[in-house]
Amino acid sequence: MTRRIEAVARFGLLACLVAVAGACSLPTYGDGRLQCASVGRACPDDFYCSAADQRCWRTGSGPDLAPEPTSDLATSSTDLAGADLGVPASLCPVGVKLCDGFEAATLDARWQKGQSSGVVALDTTRSYRGQSSVHVHTNAVAAGLNDVDATIVASTPLPLTGTVYTRVWLYLKTPQPATTGQIVNFLDSNMGGMSYVVESGGKPGINDYAAPVSYAASSTTTVPFDRWTCLQMQIAQTGATGNISISVDGTLVADAMLTGATTPALTRVAFGLDYYQPPAIAAQDAWIDEIIVDDKPISCSD
Numbered sequence: 001m002t003r004r005i006e007a008v009a010r011f012g013l014l015a016c017l018v019a020v021a022g023a024c025s026l027p028t029y030g031d032g033r034l035q036c037a038s039v040g041r042a043c044p045d046d047f048y049c050s051a052a053d054q055r056c057w058r059t060g061s062g063p064d065l066a067p068e069p070t071s072d073l074a075t076s077s078t079d080l081a082g083a084d085l086g087v088p089a090s091l092c093p094v095g096v097k098l099c100d101g102f103e104a105a106t107l108d109a110r111w112q113k114g115q116s117s118g119v120v121a122l123d124t125t126r127s128y129r130g131q132s133s134v135h136v137h138t139n140a141v142a143a144g145l146n147d148v149d150a151t152i153v154a155s156t157p158l159p160l161t162g163t164v165y166t167r168v169w170l171y172l173k174t175p176q177p178a179t180t181g182q183i184v185n186f187l188d189s190n191m192g193g194m195s196y197v198v199e200s201g202g203k204p205g206i207n208d209y210a211a212p213v214s215y216a217a218s219s220t221t222t223v224p225f226d227r228w229t230c231l232q233m234q235i236a237q238t239g240a241t242g243n244i245s246i247s248v249d250g251t252l253v254a255d256a257m258l259t260g261a262t263t264p265a266l267t268r269v270a271f272g273l274d275y276y277q278p279p280a281i282a283a284q285d286a287w288i289d290e291i292i293v294d295d296k297p298i299s300c301s302d
Contacts, residue, residue, distance in 0.1 A: 031057050090130030090290065093302045097157035098293040101130045111152040114270060117141050118150025126287050128169040128228045133289035136272040143280040151185070151272030152288075158186075159265045160295045163242075164235045167298040168271055169289045174225040176200060177281035182207065182274040184233055188264040195274070196233045196246050198223050204231075204253050206244050210262040218256040221248055228289075230300035237263050250300045269293060 034056040036042040036049035043049050043056035050057050090101030100108055102122055107113075113120045123135035136150035158164075166184060178200045187193035192210030197217070199205060202225060205217030223229055230249050236242030242263040246253050271288050275281065292298050 088129050096292050096294040100291050102132050102134050103130045110154050110156050114149045114151035114153050117148045120150050128289040133287045136286050138273050138284045140283040147276055148278055149274040151270040151274055153270040155268050158267050162295050165294050165298045167232045167292045169228050170231050171228050171287040172225050173285045177284050179275055179278045179281055185270040185274055186266045187268045189267050205256045206258050208261045210264050214258050214261050216256045216258050218253045221253045
C-alpha cells in the first residue's frame with residue numbers, strides 16, 4: 001500500500017508537470033496519514049518518518065518531539081550570562097526609604113561614585129532582577145594604598161531614627177583578593193561607622209570602627225561566590241550603643257553579631273567593594289542590585 005501511495009504521488013507530480021499551468025495541483029498530505037515507505041524515500045518532502053508509529057509527520061510536529069518545558073523560566077535568579085533568560089522584573093516595595101534596581105539609563109542622582117583605584121558603571125549583562133545592575137571593579141594594586149574602592153554612596157534617607165535595615169543582592173566573582181572587603185559601609189558625620197565585611201575566603205562579618213571599635217566574623221558561614229547572594233544588615237540606633245546583626249540569603253549569621261556596639265547616628269551609606277589599607281591585591285569584580293534601606297525589616301524577597 002505504501003509503495004502504491006508513493007507511486008500515485010509521483011504520478012501526480014508528473015501529470016502536473018505536463019499539464020497546462022493551473023489545471024491541477026500537487027497532492028497534499030496530513031500529519032500521520034501516510035505510513036513510512038520500507039524502501040526508497042520513506043516520506044514526502046518536508047516530512048519525516050516517526051520512530052514512534054512509523055508514519056510520516058510534517059517537520060516540526062509529531063510524537064517524536066520532546067514535550068515543551070513546564071518550568072517557569074522566571075523563577076530562578078541568575079545572571080543573564082547563565083542559563084535562565086527569564087529574569088524577573090525589578091521590584092521596589094512601596095513606602096521604603098531608599099530602593100534602587102538600577103533600571104534607568106543612567107545612575108540615579110542620589111548616588112555618588114567612589115572610585116579610588118576602581119570603576120563603577122551600570123551593566124546590562126548581569127542582573128538579579130530587571131535588566132541591569134551596578135558593576136564595581138577594583139584594579140590590581142601594590143601594597144601601601146590607603147583605600148581602594150569602587151562604590152556607590154548615598155546620603156538620603158539618612159539619618160534614620162530607630163533601627164536601620166538594609167538589603168543588597170551581591171554577585172561576588174572569584175577569585176577574591178586575600179584581604180577583607182567592605183560590601184555595605186555606613187558612616188557617621190565624624191567618619192566613624194560600621195560595615196558588612198567579607199573576609200578572605202568568604203567569611204561574613206561586622207566591622208564597627210566607631211570608637212570604641214569592635215569586630216566579629218563568622219567561622220561557620222560563607223558568602224557564596226559566582227552567584228547572586230542576598231546580604232542583610234540590621235543596626236539598632238535607639239541609643240549610643242546597640243546591637244548589629246547580618247544575614248546571608250535570609251539566614252542570620254549568629255556567630256557574627258555585635259551586642260552593645262557603638263552605634264552613632266548614620267549619615268551616609270556605601271555599597272560595592274571597599275578595601276581599607278589593603279596589601280598588594282589582584283583586581284576584583286562584583287555586581288550589586290536591588291538595594292533597599294529602610295527603618296523597617298526587609299526580606300530577601302522584597
